[in-house]
Amino acid sequence: MPHTETPGTEAAPHPRLRWWTELPLIVLVYACYSAGRLLVRGNVSDAVDHGLAILDIEKALHLNAEHPLNRLFTREPWIGVPADFWYASLHYVVTPAILIWLFRSRAVRYRAARTWLMTSTFIGLIGFTLLPTCPPRLLDAGHGFVDTMAQYSSYGWWGGEASAPRGLGGMTNQYAAMPSLHVGWALWCGVMLWRHGGTRTAKAAGVVYPVVTTIVVMGTANHYFLDAVAGAAVMGAGLLLAPYVLRTAERVRTRVTARFAPAAAGSASASAPAPDSAREGAGSAIVSGGCQTSAGERFPRQREQRFGPDPAPSDAGDETPAPAR
Numbered sequence: 286m287p288h289t290e291t292p293g294t295e296a297a298p299h300p301r302l303r304w305w306t307e308l309p310l311i312v313l314v315y316a317c318y319s320a321g322r323l324l325v326r327g328n329v330s331d332a333v334d335h336g337l338a339i340l341d342i343e344k345a346l347h348l349n350a351e352h353p354l355n356r357l358f359t360r361e362p363w364i365g366v367p368a369d370f371w372y373a374s375l376h377y378v379v380t381p382a383i384l385i386w387l388f389r390s391r392a393v394r395y396r397a398a399r400t401w402l403m404t405s406t407f408i409g410l411i412g413f414t415l416l417p418t419c420p421p422r423l424l425d426a427g428h429g430f431v432d433t434m435a436q437y438s439s440y441g442w443w444g445g446e447a448s449a450p451r452g453l454g455g456m457t458n459q460y461a462a463m464p465s466l467h468v469g470w471a472l473w474c475g476v477m478l479w480r481h482g483g484t485r486t487a488k489a490a491g492v493v494y495p496v497v498t499t500i501v502v503m504g505t506a507n508h509y510f511l512d513a514v515a516g517a518a519v520m521g522a523g524l525l526l527a528p529y530v531l532r533t534a535e536r537v538r539t540r541v542t543a544r545f546a547p548a549a550a551g552s553a554s555a556s557a558p559a560p561d562s563a564r565e566g567a568g569s570a571i572v573s574g575g576c577q578t579s580a581g582e583r584f585p586r587q588r589e590q591r592f593g594p595d596p597a598p599s600d601a602g603d604e605t606p607a608p609a610r
Contacts (some may be wrong), residue, residue, distance in 0.1 A: 336419035341537040354504035366437050368501045380470045405523025409466045418463035422506035430506040464515030465508040471498035515590045535570045
């Protein structure tokens, strides 16, 4: 049954989402995130100091799980190699896949979910700027960490510099470790799967994915445990700020629409055809310009009606004059 609008009902508060507008927006946000990580490198000595300070805090709190995990990943290739693939790829595959899934099947919730993810990403970029941090794998070897990405680089496309493709490590900021957006994005994916998955398998994946990602980032010596905690905190802050960001974006959209709507309406009315009554009024001079048939209207080849006595009837039809009297 076709959908019909009830007279007097208001239009939907948001325009319909289109993939050709959403995709450039997401690409733009990710480009800003990547460019920010690349440009804000900070001082190497400061980054090392921050990393060692985090390590000291963890040891004081007995939270230092990085060392045993890293030794396990280094000693057991059957664990370390899949973990490196997990770190190097799923971050860039699962998150876009869930965004696409939400857009196609949960469009009502997609806008809020996308805004939450983007807001948290920008907060993470602020963290990279204010607190450049050396990851465990880049600390001096005396601290006991092994870079599993470098150790198992022959198994994958990455080199010895983070998860970048081999030869492109110089195009990444290796000191953007605090907070861990690997963990933050995985937590976002887990929440989406738990809330909207609808099956036990999806809910289980929503729990397993962020937990395993947290273990992987520590075991591969790419992040400290407190980096993971900060990643979760960033996502929490993004969740709280997302409604305000949505309302601000809606106000901006409304103002822009209101500003340009009169001009668009004026051009549309200028190009729209005139209504029937206007066309009749404008065309009456042309339609009636020949012969009159009724009040204000004439047909071609009909003689003009004159006031006075009716003319004598014609013997030969409408167009043959009657014989002279």
